Amino acid sequence: MTSPASLTHSQWIYRKQPLGQIGAEHYELLRRPLDTTLDEGEVLIEARWFSVDPYMRIGQSSKPTYDSAPHPLDTVQAGAVVARVLASRAPGYAAGDWVSAYSGWQSHARLRADALTRLDPQQAPLTAALGVLGMPGRTAWFGLTEAGRPHAGEVVVVSGAAGAVGSLVLQFAKRHGARVLGIAGGAAKCAWLRDTLGADWAIDYKAHPDAASLGAAILALTGGVDVYFDNVGGMVTDAVIPLINRRARIVICGQISQYSGGLETPELGPRLLHHLLYQRATIQGVLARDYLHRMDEMRRIVAPWVRDGRIIFEETVIEGFEQLPHALNSLFTGEHRGKLLVQA
Amino acid sequence: MTSPASLTHSQWIYRKQPLGQIGAEHYELLRRPLDTTLDEGEVLIEARWFSVDPYMRIGQSSKPTYDSAPHPLDTVQAGAVVARVLASRAPGYAAGDWVSAYSGWQSHARLRADALTRLDPQQAPLTAALGVLGMPGRTAWFGLTEAGRPHAGEVVVVSGAAGAVGSLVLQFAKRHGARVLGIAGGAAKCAWLRDTLGADWAIDYKAHPDAASLGAAILALTGGVDVYFDNVGGMVTDAVIPLINRRARIVICGQISQYSGGLETPELGPRLLHHLLYQRATIQGVLARDYLHRMDEMRRIVAPWVRDGRIIFEETVIEGFEQLPHALNSLFTGEHRGKLLVQA
Numbered sequence: 102m103t104s105p106a107s108l109t110h111s112q113w114i115y116r117k118q119p120l121g122q123i124g125a126e127h128y129e130l131l132r133r134p135l136d137t138t139l140d141e142g143e144v145l146i147e148a149r150w151f152s153v154d155p156y157m158r159i160g161q162s163s164k165p166t167y168d169s170a171p172h173p174l175d176t177v178q179a180g181a182v183v184a185r186v187l188a189s190r191a192p193g194y195a196a197g198d199w200v201s202a203y204s205g206w207q208s209h210a211r212l213r214a215d216a217l218t219r220l221d222p223q224q225a226p227l228t229a230a231l232g233v234l235g236m237p238g239r240t241a242w243f244g245l246t247e248a249g250r251p252h253a254g255e256v257v258v259v260s261g262a263a264g265a266v267g268s269l270v271l272q273f274a275k276r277h278g279a280r281v282l283g284i285a286g287g288a289a290k291c292a293w294l295r296d297t298l299g300a301d302w303a304i305d306y307k308a309h310p311d312a313a314s315l316g317a318a319i320l321a322l323t324g325g326v327d328v329y330f331d332n333v334g335g336m337v338t339d340a341v342i343p344l345i346n347r348r349a350r351i352v353i354c355g356q357i358s359q360y361s362g363g364l365e366t367p368e369l370g371p372r373l374l375h376h377l378l379y380q381r382a383t384i385q386g387v388l389a390r391d392y393l394h395r396m397d398e399m400r401r402i403v404a405p406w407v408r409d410g411r412i413i414f415e416e417t418v419i420e421g422f423e424q425l426p427h428a429l430n431s432l433f434t435g436e437h438r439g440k441l442l443v444q445a
Numbered sequence: 446m447t448s449p450a451s452l453t454h455s456q457w458i459y460r461k462q463p464l465g466q467i468g469a470e471h472y473e474l475l476r477r478p479l480d481t482t483l484d485e486g487e488v489l490i491e492a493r494w495f496s497v498d499p500y501m502r503i504g505q506s507s508k509p510t511y512d513s514a515p516h517p518l519d520t521v522q523a524g525a526v527v528a529r530v531l532a533s534r535a536p537g538y539a540a541g542d543w544v545s546a547y548s549g550w551q552s553h554a555r556l557r558a559d560a561l562t563r564l565d566p567q568q569a570p571l572t573a574a575l576g577v578l579g580m581p582g583r584t585a586w587f588g589l590t591e592a593g594r595p596h597a598g599e600v601v602v603v604s605g606a607a608g609a610v611g612s613l614v615l616q617f618a619k620r621h622g623a624r625v626l627g628i629a630g631g632a633a634k635c636a637w638l639r640d641t642l643g644a645d646w647a648i649d650y651k652a653h654p655d656a657a658s659l660g661a662a663i664l665a666l667t668g669g670v671d672v673y674f675d676n677v678g679g680m681v682t683d684a685v686i687p688l689i690n691r692r693a694r695i696v697i698c699g700q701i702s703q704y705s706g707g708l709e710t711p712e713l714g715p716r717l718l719h720h721l722l723y724q725r726a727t728i729q730g731v732l733a734r735d736y737l738h739r740m741d742e743m744r745r746i747v748a749p750w751v752r753d754g755r756i757i758f759e760e761t762v763i764e765g766f767e768q769l770p771h772a773l774n775s776l777f778t779g780e781h782r783g784k785l786l787v788q789a
Contacts, residue, residue, distance in 0.1 A: 159719075167723040334718055343508075356719045367715035374678055375503075375700045375708055377730030379511040384728040386721030 108135040108147075113206035113425050115178045118161055118171070121361050128178065128426040135209055139190045144217060146184035146202060147209050150418075151443040152231040153428045154180065154265075155332075158360035166364065167388055178206040178425070181236065183220065183227050194219075201230040206425050208445060225407055232265060232440040233407050233414040234400060236389045240354055241269035242399045243392040245277075248352040248385040249328040253278025256323045258341055260306075261332030263290040265440035266354060268298060270330045272412050275299050282323055284315075284337055293438060298413055312339035312371075320344050334358045335370065342373040349382040357433060415439025452479040452491075457550035457769050459522045462505055462515070465705050472522065472770040479553055483534045488561060490528035490546060491553050494762075495787040496575040497772045498524065498609075499676075502704035510708065511732055522550040522769070525580065527564065527571050538563075545574040550769050552789060569751055576609055576784040577751055577758040578744060580733045584698055585613035586743045587736040589621075592696045592729040593672040597622025600667045602685055604650075605676030607634040609784035610698060612642060614674045616756050619643050626667055628659075628681055637782060642757055656683035656715075664688050678702045679714065686717045693726040701777060759783025 112131045119127045139145055157180065160172040172179060182205070186198040191214035194200075199220040204210035220230050232238060244266075251257050257274040261267040262283030271294065274281045282302040283294035291303035302322045309315035315337065319326070325346040331338055335358030345351065359368060377384065392399070406412040417437035419428045422445045432441055456475045463471045483489055501524065504516040516523060526549070530542040535558035538544075544561040548554035564574050576582060588610075595601050601618040605611040606627030615638065618625045626646040627638035635647035646666045653659035659681065663670070669690040675682055679702030689695065703712060721728065736743070750756040761781035763772045766789045776785055 159723075165723070166719075331718075334716065338718065353718050353721045356716075356722065359716060359719055363716060364719055367717065369713040370716045371711035372678065372700075372703060372707060372714045373711065374675075374682065374697050374728070374730075375510075375703055377697045377728055378700065378732065379503075379509070379730070381730045381732050381735060383730075384718070384721055386718075386723070386725045386727075388722065388725050391725060 108137075108209065109133070110135040111208040111422055112177050113422075115161075115172055115174060115176060117174065118163060119361075120365060123426050123430045130423060136211075137188060139188060139211060142191050142213055143189075143211055144186055144191050144194050144200075144214055145188040145209065145211050146182075146200060146204065146217070147187050147445075148182035148184040148202075148204060148207065149445055150183040150228050150231060151206060151422070151425060151445070152181040152236075153425065153432060153441045153443060154236070155355055155357045155360060155432055157429055158357075158433075159364065162364040164364060167390075177204075179203065180205050181231055183230055184210075189214075199227055201235070206422075208422060225404065228416060228440075228442060229407060229414065231442060232416065233269060233412060234404060237265040237440060238269055238403060239392050239396060239399055240387065240389040241266045241273060242403060243389075243395065244352050244354045244387040245270050245273050245328075245330060247392075248387050249274075249330055249350050251277045251279040251328045255279050255327035256282065256325060256346070257328040257330065258282045258284065258319065258323065258326050259330045259332070260284045260334075260337045260341070261355065261357060262294055262300070262303070263438050264332060267330070267332050268294075268415060268439050269412070270354075271298050271300055274328070274330075279328070280323070282319065284319075284333075287436065289436070290438060306337050306340075309340075312336050316340035316344060328352070330354060332357060335363075335368070339371055339373065342376050345376060345380045345382050347380050347382075349380055351382060351384040353384060353386040361433060416442055418442045418444050420444050452481075452553065453477070454479040455552040455766055456521050457766075459505075459516055459518060459520060461518065462507060463705075464709060467770050467774045474767060480555075481532060483532060483555060486535050486557055487533075487555055488530055488535050488538050488544075488558055489532040489553060489555050490526075490544060490548065490561070491531050491789075492526035492528040492546075492548065492551065493789055494527040494572050494575060495550060495766070495769060495789065496525040496580075497769065497776060497785045497787060498580070499699055499701045499704060499776055501773055502701075502777075503708065506708040508708060511734075521548075523547065524549045525575055527574055528554075543571055545579070550766075552766060569748065572760060572784075572786060573751060573758065575786060576760065577613060577756060578748060581609040581784060582613055582747060583736050583740060583743055584731065584733040585610045585617060586747060587733075587739065588696050588698045588731040589614050589617050589672075589674060591736075592731050593618075593674055593694050595621045595623040595672045599623050599671035600626065600669060600690075601672040601674065602626045602628065602663065602667065602670045603674045603676070604628045604678075604681045604685070605699065605701060606638055606644070606647070607782050608676060611674070611676050612638075612759060612783050613756070614698075615642050615644055618672070618674075623672070624667070626663065628663075628677075631780065633780070634782060650681050650684075653684075656680050660684035660688060672696070674698060676701060679707075679712070683715055683717065686720050689720060689724050689726050691724050691726075693724055695726060695728040697728060697730040705777060760786055762786045762788050764788050
């Protein structure tokens with residue numbers, strides 16, 4: 102281990118609200134010598150894997166979202182990390198321990214011990230704490246089971262199905278006995294959904310010029326939709342909503358098609374609420390934080406599946422701390438599968 | 446009572462799908478001598494009050510709605526009536542009895558007794574069977590209590606608040622201890638909502654040029670919305686959805702702003718589903734027929750309120766069977782309050 106005293110503290114500072122894609126003007130990389138001072142009860146951590154999540158774009162909206170104010174400018178971009186303890190003045194933590202924390206896009210952080218979650222590398226891969234056993238896994242599990250409530254034999258459609266949450270929802274729905282259609286961008290992702298994740302069907306939405314064409318393809322495969330787990334919104338959702346069956350459950354987990362400007366000034370799309378009336382269907386928004394106190398319920402069921410390899414948890418790892426803003430952009434445009442991480 | 450043998454059987458025949466407003470080409474009035482023949486078990490009724498309901502426009506959509514096929518052309522317009530028995534060959538029914546039935550826009554009908562519901566003029570005004578103690582009342586009661594689930598102190602917003610369903614939802618929500626905002630078109634309706642029905646607030650949506658202006662007015666009065674009971678859709682709903690509070694319940698009971706063409710070719714409106722995510726809110730479509738078997742639950746609670754005058758049930762009665770298609774149009778444009786009926 103490098104001596105803490107000789108280390109550089111690198112931080113990505115959020116400087117300016119992006120209205121579309123993220124560019125060089127929105128984040129600034131600061132570097133300075135690391136201050137290794139610790140007060141009693143504090144721990145110094147070095148982040149090794151950084152989570153890159155769609156919700157980061159929601160926090161950049163100037164409108165109220167799930168938080169009353171946007172991510173503050175001129176502060177470190179918030180986010181979850183997996184980190185190693187470099188030094189500790191807190192009982193129970195020692196150099197070399199692995200933890201997860203919410204210290205954001207910076208190489209190091211000085212935190213009180215109660216801001217850390219201890220990780221056991223023997224129980225699961227460390228990065229699972231940012232994925233299947235962390236926020237995305239919790240979102241997928243509770244979003245599907247509490248709001249989607251799939252039954253055996255029902256048709257579950259997942260948008261963003263190759264993403265961190267979608268790829269888990271697809272597999273969790275299969276375990277419930279549902280017939281599952283994954284919607285993703287590109288033939289390669291669709292092949293992966295079918296061949297590796299076990300989707301009954303997969304559709305490349307990019308192969309369709311409009312919602313009518315996509316909807317016809319979905320209807321031809323499924324005959325109708327009982328549960329729609331939506332990570333994407335926009336044209337894909339326009340295609341699915343007219344196909345809902347009686348008492349369908351639509352879960353709004355994300356609307357990533359709208360995160361590059363559409364939260365600020367809404368896009369126009371077809372009015373579709375009348376379909377809810379016809380089918381007496383439900384739309385429910387879900388958010389990971391509402392289920393944080395119930396992590397043990399999810400881990401009890403899902404952790405053994407991860408340990409035994411019965412759940413595929415794909416990660417796409419981009420090397421280099423300096424790639425973080427680029428990685429955030431590529432969440433919305435890139436070819437990654439599963440959970441997107443940046444490794445320092 | 447006129448002798449049945451000398452009567453004319455008048456029928457409004459649905460001839461052509463209207464894409465916008467209803468005109469002379471969409472319905473045809475047929476008149477012929479009344480055939481008074483009855484088989485054993487049949488009853489001849491003479492309709493006195495005809496229900497005119499927004500759902501009639503849904504049935505005219507060529508797209509699947511809650512029924513798999515549209516209202517058939519060249520048949521009598523379906524709908525509920527309050528009628529008097531003219532002649533009976535069914536046990537238990539005699540000339541002069543009052544009933545409700547679903548015999549549509551025709552002056553007379555020959556029906557089997559199991560298609561009739563007996564009405565007792567001593568228990569409630571006869572036309573209540575088409576309103577507060579019928580389909581609109583059931584929709585208002587179960588839509589509000591089962592999907593809206595208002596609590597004392599919460600803010601309930603009702604669109605189409607001067608209509609048959611909305612005017613009841615407003616009063617039912619007040620009885621739950623909620624603070625209620627009614628949205629309607631025109632200052633006179635709004636004064637009625639406040640002064641007669643007891644709304645805490647009323648807003649004339651026609652006084653606002655767009656959803657942003659309407660939304661600002663709603664926010665200024667309410668501070669945020671816990672339950673939105675939507676009969677209207679369109680611009681009013683665009684204004685309300687961004688104002689929902691945490692875990693808000695949005696009830697889609699009607700979307701009347703969309704019934705003159707928007708069900709066929711959807712209008713464009715702002716994409717708003719991301720607000721569901723932020724607030725972990727729910728949208729649920731409700732339909733009266735799902736609660737038909739639970740009428741006794743509603744009547745047990747609501748009928749005494751009607752009897753004691755604790756619920757105001759306003760009716761607008763248009764005189765003349767020949768006014769029926771015009772009355773259907775005026776549902777969407779007119780100045781009526783409460784339940785719209787045509788009296789023969």
